[in-house]
Amino acid sequence: MTQDNKLDGFPRAQFMSGPTPLERLDRLSSELGIDLWLKRDDLTGLGFGGNKTRQLEFYFGDALQQGADTILITGAVQSNFVRSAAAASAKLGMQSVLQLEERVPEMGQEYYSSGNVMLAKILGAEHMSYPEGEDEAGADAALHARADELKAEGRTPYVIHLGLNHPPLGALGYVFAGQELCQQMPDFDAVVVPSGSGATHGGLLTGLALAENSSSVYGVCVRRDSEKQKARMDTVLQKVADLLGIDAAPLRDRINVLDDALAPGYGKVSGMTRAALEKMARTEGIFLDPVYTAKTFAGLLHLVSTGEIQPGQKVVMLHTGGLPALFGYQNELVDDLT
Structure with missing residues (x-):
């Protein structure tokens, strides 16, 4: 099995300056x-x-190719993925909508206000919540419902899916x-x-x-x-x-x-x-x-x-x-x- 530049055909946003140490x-x-x-x-x-920076290069490459101006993504309350998506959105002048899922029960107040949550707020992300932590299809559907609202407002949303039924x-x-x-x-x-x-x-x-x-x-x-x-x-x-x-x-x-x-x-x-x-x-x-x-x-x-x-x-x-x-x-x- 050889490389044959198989990644060259995929659009990619450049967020990394080079190899990591x-x-x-x-x-x-x-x-x-x-x-x-x-x-x-x-x-x-x-x-x-x-690690999510590497993944987001390909999602945002696809989003930019589709003319998107708003990114929607779902993850746990302290998700690194959603925080990174908010940062990437800010860098490219896009809006971000972060859906936080209740995956970890019985956590203290700091879990809901500090760490990645605080950073995403500094980045200017819109937040929404989803009550289930093990319902990937439902979480994705909730994002699409918000995306439909954004379309009605004249925006061009792009959903980064969680479920396995998407590439x-x-x-x-x-x-x-x-x-x-x-x-x-x-x-x-x-x-x-x-x-x-x-x-x-x-x-x-x-x-x-x-x-x-x-x-x-x-x-x-x-x-x-x-x-x-x-x-x-x-x-x-x-x-x-x-x-x-x-x-x-x-x-x-x-x-x-x-x-x-x-x-x-x-x-x-x-x-x-x-x-x-x-x-x-x-x-x-x-x-x-x-x-x-x-x-x-x-x-x-x-x-x-x-x-x-x-x-x-x-x-x-x-x-x-x-x-x-x-x-x-x-x-x-x-x-x-x-």
Whole structure:
């Protein structure tokens, strides 16, 4: 499977100035007995950075081609995606409508006012809410209802969908990232990534395949158990393959998801998550977020402890950013950090 410039036919807005750093974690490498590297996609730049910048380049490219002036998107209350979309909209002189879903129950006031919520308000985004957290079709439908209202006002809206029945254009950002990683480091044994919507995980896996890299890709579940996430990844990879006109079968054969760090569920902080967040900060001076990257690192530590990742192997962990969410989780984190 080769690249053949398969991404060239897709419109793309330029939000990134270049490749993100690939940083060796010397102290953790010594402690864990592996050669550990961090792909710093927390440093993508736009609006506090994070992995969603790569995805939004393709969504906004499509939106601009369609003449859109307003972007609508849905996500959790502390969603990095919606905050990044608001930043991208501001940069391009567009309006943004952010729908916040109730995915994480029993959270304190800071969760609803700090972190990504505060940043999106500074960016001038319109906010709306959706009462369910596991109803992707309903959330998308609510966006389309608001989009119809905007059309009646003379605007040209563009909806970034959450549900799997739409092409995952954002995944193309991580097809590109997979190829970028292989240019930075041609040989490595494994990549560990968060696996939620599947766009980052699926895109990266596809990008590695197009670069003819056969390294293991471990997706750490952050929202669903491994059985449900594998089924989702089957669909995501098929849809990415359809976009690129390639065979999905070799991609789907490489799906590897683990849910050992998922409990007690999406957006909830466990002792395992806190320990991973603390270890990265106190060993390397790098912050992780409680929803995605701390669980990803916890999953990596589990893979090392079980021997799935073996001593001496060269391993890359993808840091997807999400740092503003730390401030929305202060009640869940501060009292428990020692």
